[in-house]
Amino acid sequence: MRRNILITGGSAGLGAEMARQFAAKGHNLALTARREERLKTLRDELITAHPGLQVVVHKLDVNDHEQVFKVFRAADAELDGGLDRIIVNAGIGKGAPLGTGRFDANLETAQTNFIAALAQAEAAMELFRAKNAGHLVFISSVAAVRGLPKTVTTYAATKAAVATLAEGLQLELLGKPIKVSAIYPGYIRSELNEKVSNTPLIVDTVPGVRAMVAAIEAEKTKAFVPPWPWAPLARVLRFAPLPLLKRMV
Template sequence: MTVRKNVLITGASSGLGEAMARKHAARGSDLALCARRADRLETLKAELTAVHPGIRIEVHTLDVNDHDQVFRVFRSCRGTLGTLDRVVVNAGVGHGSPVGTGGFPANARILQTNLVAALAQCEAAVEIFRDQGSGHLVVISSMSAMRGLPHLTAYGASKAGVATLAEGIRASLLGTPIKVTTLFPGYIESEMTTTGNEPTPMMVSTEKGVTSMMKAIEAERAQAKVPAWPWIPMGFVMRHAPLRIVAKS
C-alpha cells in the first residue's frame, strides 16, 4: 500500500468530508482541509491537533464554484506541504426537484457544484500530480449515479457525470504512478442525508460508511460501491431492473 502523507479534502467542514479527515488524521496524514465554513474548519483543526499532535493541519476557506480560487488554494497547499499526495474531491450539494416543477435554480446549482466545480478540482489536482509524477485522486460519486431517479434527477445526473469524468481521467493516466479512485457511497448518515424524521432504509452509520470508504481509498481501488453490502447487489438491481420499479424506490 502506497503511503499518502499529504492529503487535501474539499467539503471537509461536515459530513463525509469531516469524517474522512478524522480517519486520515488517525493514520498520521498531514491535512489540507477546505470548505466554505472557516469556523467549522478551525474547530476541526483544533480538535484533531489536540488528539494527534504529530500531524500538520492547514485550513483554507474555499468555495469550489470559484474556479480560480480552487487552483490558487490547491497550488498553495502543495507549496506549503511540499507535495499533494492525495486529493479527495468531496464538496457537493444535494436535494433538488423533479424536472419541470419549478426547481431549476436548485437543480442548476447541483450540477454546477457537483460536476463543473468537481472538474475544476480534478484539473487542479491532476495538474499538480502530473508535475510531481505521482498522486492519488479520489472522486466521491453516489449510488444515485446508477440510474435516473425522479426525486434525484439533477443530483444523480451530476454524480453520473462526475463518475464518467473520473473514469476518463483514469483512462488518460493508465500506466502512470497517478491513481484514480471513484467511490459510490450508498446511504450513509451525514448532514446531507439527514433530512427528516423518517428512517431511510439501508442507512448505515457515518462510522461504518466512512470506514468502508477509507478501506477502498487506501487500497486505491479504481471503483468501489460502499459499503459493499448491500450496495454491490443493489447496484446490479438498479442498473438492470425496469425503470418503473427503480422509479418507485
Template sequence: MERKNILITGASSGLGLEMAKQFAAKGRNLALCARRVERLEAVKAQLEQNYPDIKVVIKSLDVNDHDQVFEVFRAFNAEFEGGLDRVIVNAGMGKGASLGTGYFKANKETAITNFVSAIAQCEAALEIFRAKDDGHLVNISSMSAVRGFRRALTVYAASKAALSNLTEGIRVDLLGTNIKASCIHPGFIRSEINEKVEKVPFMVDTDVGVAAMIRAIEAEKTNAFVPSWPWAYMRHLMKWAPIKYLRAMS
C-alpha cells in the same frame, strides 16, 4: 502505498469531516477546505489536540469559484513537505426538485457544484500530480450514479453519473503514468445532506460508512461501491431494475 498529505474538499461537515477524523487517526497530514472556515477552525483545533504529531492546514474555499480552486490547491501543495499525495474531491450538494416545477436555479446549482466544479478540482489536482508523475485523485460519486431518479435526485443522480464517467476518462488518460484515479460510490450513509430523512433501507451511521470509504480509498480501488454489503451487489440489481422500482426508491 501510504499517502501522507491528503487534501479534502467539503471538509467542514458530513462525509468530508468524518474522513478528516479517520485519516487523522491514521497519522495523515491534512489540507482541509470548505466555505465555512469557522467550522474548519474548530476541526483543526480538535484534530491537533487529539493527534499532535500531524499537520493540519485549513483554507476557505467555495468550489464554485473556479479560479480560487487552483489558488487554494497550489497553496496547499506548497505548504506540505513533498507536496500533496492525495486529493479527495468531496464537496457537493443535493438541492433541487422535479424538472419543470420551478426549481431550475436549485437544479442548476447542484449540477455546477457536483460536476463543473469537480472538473476544476480534478484539473487543479492533476496539474500538481502531473508535475511529479505521482499522486492519487479520488472523486466521491454516489450509488445514485447507477440509474436516473426522480424529484430532488433527478439532477443530483445525473451529476454523479457524469462524475463517475469523468473519473473513468481520467484513468484512461493516465495510463502509463504513476498517477491513480479512484471513484467512490457511497450508498446510504447518514450525513448532513440526508439528516432529515428518517426511513431509508440499508442506511448506516457516518463513521461506519466512512470507514468503508477509507478502506476503498486506501486500497486505491478504481471503482468502489461502499459499504460493500449491500451496494457492491445492489448496483447490479439497480442497473436492470424496472423503472417502477426506481420510483419506489426515491
C-alpha cells in the same frame, strides 16, 4: 503511504469524518470548505488528538473556480513533500422535479457537484502531472448508477457525470503513476441527508466513512461502500427495467 491529503467539503459530514479517520492513520491534511470557523475547530481537534500531524485549512467555495486553483497550489506548497492525494468531496443535495419552478436549486446542484468537481480535477491534475505522481479520488454516489426521479434527478445526473469523469481519467492514466478512484457511497448518515425521511439501509457516519477510507487507501478504481449491501444492489439497480426500478426507488 500517501502522506498528505487534501479534502474539499471538509468542515462537516463525510468530509470531516474522513479527516478524523485519515488523521488517525497518520496522514497530514489540507481541509477546505466555505465554513472557515468549523474548519478551524476541526483542525484544533485533530492537532490535539494527533500532535505530530500537519493540518492546514483554507476557506473555499468550490464554485469560485479561480480560487480552487489558488488553494490547491497553496496547500501543495504548505504540506511537507506536497499533496499525495486529493479527494473531490464537496457537494450538495438540493433539487426539485424538473419543470416545477425550481431551476435555481437544480442549477446550483449541477454547478457545485459537477462543474466545481471539474475545476477541482483540473487543479489536482495540474499538480499531479507536474510530479508524475498522486491519487485523485472522486466521491460519486450509488445514485450515479441509474437515473432517479423527482427531487434527486439532477443530483443523480451530476454524480453519474463525476463517475464518468473519473473513468475517462482512468483510461488515460492506465498503467501510469497517477491513480484515480471513483467511490460510490450508499446511504451514509450525514448533513446532506439528515432531513430525508424513510432512507432505506442507511448506516451511521463512522462505519460508513470507515468503508470509504478503506477503499480509498486501497486505491480501488471503483468501489461501492459499504460493500454490503451496496455492491450487489448496484448491480441490480443497473439492470432493472424501468417499471421495476420505479418500485425500488
